[in-house]
Amino acid sequence: MRRIDPNNFRVATRDTPRQINRQIALNLIRARQPISRADLARSMNVRRGAVSLIVNELIEEGIIFEGATGETSRGRKPKFLFVDTRLRCAVAVDIRPTRTYVMVTDLVGRPLVGVTSFPTERDPKVFVSELAAKIRRLLADHEEIGECAGIGIVVPGMVDRTGSRILFAPRLGWHDLPLLEPLQAATGLPVSIENSGRACALAKMWATRGGDDTTADFVFVSVSDGLGVGVVVKGELLRGQHNVAGEFGHIALSIEGPRCACGANGCWEAYVSNLATLSRYFGRNLADEPLPLESAMITIDDLIALAHSGDAKARAALQSTARYLGLGLGSVVNAVDPARIYIGGEITAAWDLIEVTVRSSLKERTLRPVGRRVEIVVVPASDYPRLKGAAALVSAPSFAAPVVA
Amino acid sequence: MRRIDPNNFRVATRDTPRQINRQIALNLIRARQPISRADLARSMNVRRGAVSLIVNELIEEGIIFEGATGETSRGRKPKFLFVDTRLRCAVAVDIRPTRTYVMVTDLVGRPLVGVTSFPTERDPKVFVSELAAKIRRLLADHEEIGECAGIGIVVPGMVDRTGSRILFAPRLGWHDLPLLEPLQAATGLPVSIENSGRACALAKMWATRGGDDTTADFVFVSVSDGLGVGVVVKGELLRGQHNVAGEFGHIALSIEGPRCACGANGCWEAYVSNLATLSRYFGRNLADEPLPLESAMITIDDLIALAHSGDAKARAALQSTARYLGLGLGSVVNAVDPARIYIGGEITAAWDLIEVTVRSSLKERTLRPVGRRVEIVVVPASDYPRLKGAAALVSAPSFAAPVVA
C-alpha cells in the first residue's frame, strides 16, 4: 500500500516488464545458483521462452555465464547458470578512527585478498592520496583478480543524501568534508560512501545464503567506539529525509543520564559504547580525559579477556553494558518491530558472558505479545561486517529492483 | 535500492505497464483535478493516445468522470477529468476508550455527514451489534450519499498483520479479539482495521492538498490517553514484522522513570499521556487509582482551560509535559529522520503555551546539522485526524501503487 507521489513518479514503458523480470531472474540466479533456464521459468511462473530471452541477454552482457551441464533423473540435461564473478572485483574500505582497513572481494561479496590496514590519517587530503595509492598498489599486485568495478567506503559518521560528503564524523574530526569527488579523481574508479552501521545492515541484506530465508525487516546494531545502527525495512535501508535515519545511538536511555558526545544527555551510545564500558571499569569517565594514548590504556578487547579470565570488575562493567544494551534494544524493537537483530562490534567476543543479561533486559522493555519473539544474531568481528557492507555498496546496485510507479 | 526477495516477488506480465500507468494517471487526476487528457499526457510524458486509453478505461469503471469543458487561450477546449466521488461513501469509525465516533465521508476523505458518537461498549459482542446497527441506520437515514464502499475502523491498540484481530488494546480491555469477521458479517460491508496513531499518519498521507507538496517521510504523534505514533517512509506506513512498528510511545525516556501501563519503566507515554499530565497537576499518580469516574474528575481539556485562564499549577503540569514531549520527539527524529512531525491530540489546544518548550527540548536531543530542521505541524482535534485516517483505510487502496518486482 504505497502512495504514488504525484510529483515524483516513473511511468512504465514498453520495456518496463523486461527490466523488472530481468532483475528478478538475476536475483534468482544469485540466490539459487546453479540453476537452469527451465528451473528459473518454473520459479518465476513464466514461459521458458521468456526466460531464455532474458538469460541470453544477461549472458551477452557478461553478467552471468553458462557453466557445467547438470544432472536430471530423465531427459535432456540442463545447462547451469551462474552469476559471473570472474575477473572482476570490488575494493572495500573501512575507515575507523585509528586504522583504515581494506579488502578486495568478488561481486557477490566473497573475499579475494586478505584484509590489510594502515593508520588512519586525519588530514583529509593526505588521507585521500594515501588511500588511493594503497588501492592502486593492491590492484596492481593482484592482477589475477581482474578489473575493479568500484570502491565502497564505510565511515563512522553521517553521509549526505547524495553520498558524496561526510556531514559529520566526530571521532575522525571530519566535518562537511567532500570525499567522493577527490577519491574518484585520485583512483579513476567509481566510489560509494556509506555510514558504517548502515553498511553492516547492507552486508546482511545482501549476504549470499542458502536462499531459503526470506527478506524480513531487521536491524544491525554495531557496538564499538560509537553505536552504529542500520535498519532494513522491506528490503530497503531506512534513510530518512536527510540520510541520517537510524541514529538509534542517540535515542534516550535516561534523559538525566551522562553527557554524550553528541551534546545531549543519556543517549544509548553513552551507556554502551566501548568507552562507556571501559569508563565503568576504571570508575571514571574517560570521555572527559584528553585523548588517551591507545597503547597506555587497556582496550575493550583486553577488558573482555580479563572478564573471561575471571576479573570481577571487568565482568561487572560488561554486565552493566549488557543491561543497557538490552534496554536500548527494547526501544529499537518497539520502534521498528524487526524480525531479527544483528549485533556486531568488539563486545560480541563477550557474548557468552552477556547474552542472558541482554535478553532479559530486552524483554523487560518490549511490548507483548509479538515484540519479545525477536531473534538475536551475533556477528563476530571475524565476519568483517563493515568491510562486507562496503563491498555490497559496489555490488548490490546491479541486483536492485528497478524503480517503478 | 530495494533488494528483490527471491522468495516473494511479482513478475511483470504484459499488462503490468498498464496497471502502473493507470495508477499514476489516477493519482495525478486526484492531485491535480480538474485536468485534461492532454495535460495528463504532458505530466506523464507519454502520448495522448496512451492516456486516452487509460482514461476511458477509468471512466468505464466509474472511477473518474468527464466534467465541464475547460478554457484554453487557443484551440480546441479540453474536457476536464475528475475523480468520481458521487453516490459513494465510506464509513469512518474511531473507537476510543470512552466513546466511539462515526463519520461518513466521500472517497477522497471529505466529510459528508457530521460526526456522531455513542458510549463505547466494552463487551465486544454487544459492541459489534450496536455499531453495526448504528451504521445501518446512518446509511439508511442518508440515502442521498449513495452506496457505501466500506468501513474503516481505528482502535487505540495493536492490530495483527492481517488486520482482522485486535492483539491488545489495553484501555479497552480487548485482548486477541477477532473484530473484522463479526463486523463484516453484521454489516455486509468490507471492513478495514488499523491502529489509531498509524491511521492519523495515513490521513495526512492521503490528505487532498494543493498537490505541490511532494511526498516526504513524516511522523504523526497523537498525544491522548495513550501515545499513538505513525511513521510514513517513502509513501508507505512503517509496519514492521508483526504490524506493531512505530510504538514510540514505549521507547524509554528514563529507564528509571515511572512505571508504564505496558509494564516497563519510564516509557515516553508514561511522561506525556493525558493521564501523566493530569497526575502531575494533582500531584499523585492517577494510574494507580481504580478507574476514576470521568465526571468526578477534571479532564485534560479542563486542565488546558485552567492553564489558559492563568492557573499556575496547570501551566506547570503542561510545561513538564511539553518538555518530555520535546525530548521524546528528539529520539523519534534521530531514529527516523522525518521531514515533518504532525502532532495531534487534546494537548494541541494548549500549543500556544507549550510550543516554545517543545521546540527547545526537541533541539536539545537532535543531532546536528540536519535533524534540527524538522518541521512541526499541529493538527487540531477539529481536523478529526483519526476519523479521516479511518476513511483513508477505505478509499486509499484504490489509489495505491501496484506491487511489482
Add this chain to the structure above:
DNA sequence: TCCTATTTGACTTTTCAACGGACAATATGG
C-alpha cells in the same frame, strides 16, 4: 537394440500496451 516418456532450450505465432505519427474537431487572431 528399439521405443516411449521426459526434460531442456530454441523457435513461432498471438496478444497487450506503449510509441509515433496522422487527422478531424474546435477555437483564436489577423
Add this chain to the structure above:
DNA sequence: CCATATTGTCCGTTGAAAAGTCAAATAGGA
C-alpha cells in the same frame, strides 16, 4: 477566410510476455 494552435481519436509499428511447437538429449523398459 486563412494560418495557427490545441485537444482528443485513430491507426500502423514495435517490444515483450503468453502460448504452443519442435528438435535434441537422455533414461528406462520391452
